[in-house]
Every structure is written in structure tokens, then in C-alpha cells.
Amino acid sequence: MDPRTALGRYGEDVAARLLADAGMTVLARNWRCREGEVDIVARDGDALVVCEVKTRTENSFQHPLAAVDRAKAERLRRLAERWTAEHGGPPPGGVRLDL
Template structure:
């Protein structure tokens, strides 16, 4: 189900004209779901996919500590790839899979900015 949500968010980002730089990028310190370029900004997109709200909003799974880790990972990614941009940011995407298998995407841009 996670791949379904990530693919839907990739399509959402591409529809905004953003360039997908990486998916499921991993290093020892952790993983970034999606990395996009939005003009002069590179963003790490954390995607949370759920089938309903029984365990709360998908956004609730993204703690402040998780946000800090994502920001650190994005900095590592940018330095490894010698990617020079004006800004780095962390975005969050919530994907709810409805009973009829349609998807509802909520996207928060810049939940952690540099």
C-alpha cells in the first residue's frame, strides 16, 4: 500500500511541474520517500498512506523528531549529489485509500524549511 501512495504523490508532484530527483533513497541513517525539485528548492517528501483514520491522521505519524531526521537526510543527499540549490525543505503527504479504492491526497509544503 505504501508504494501505491508514493506513486500517487509522485504523480501529484509531477502535475505541479516538479522534477522527481529520487525515490526511496536510502543511507545508513534512514530513507527519504521522494525527493523533488521545485524551482530553486529541493524537497524531501515524506509519504504516509493509510486505509482510514482508525489510527488517526497519517500526518500524526510524522513526529518532530522524524522531521529533524528527514531534514538531516536531505542535507546528506544534497551534499552527496553536489546539488546546489537556494533552499531545502521537507514536505509531507497524506494518502487515504477509500473503501472504493480511490485516493485522497493531502499535501503540506514546507513543514520544515531551511
């Protein structure tokens, strides 16, 4: 496995643990469809949470939103719609995108 892939997997492992520790249920990791991939899909109470994980190697802090441009945000929204369509529709608590 190349270092970049290993770093990404490490970040997703840490994120999944943090979500579980916060009381969320991880439903899927690296869920893929024709339109792309979602790093983590989780349930927080009655809300669905679509998570985009960004792992950095630099020591300097960059806000996660800086890594998600308008096109990426739109793609995540479409992927969330696709997930809900394939898994019984949106939950009562709605859908949230987390970075």
C-alpha cells in the first residue's frame, strides 16, 4: 500500500473510532456507487451522517472546509441522496454532511 493510501486509511480508522466514541453507529465505510465514494456513513440518533475525512501530514492547521470546494460539496450531496435512495429513503432526523 502506498503511503498516501495508508495515511488516508489511518485517518478514516481514527474518524470511525471518534464517531463511535461519540455514540454514533458507523453504517458503512468507503461506500461506492457510480457517482463516487463516501468515506463514512453513520447514524447519529435519527439523523444520517455522511462524513468526508481529510487527513493531513503537515504540522500546520488547515480548516477541513478549505479542502472541500463547491464541486466536492455538491458531489457529497448527490452521494447522500443516492445512499438514502438505496437504503429506504431519508431518516426522520434528516441528512448531515460532516467533515
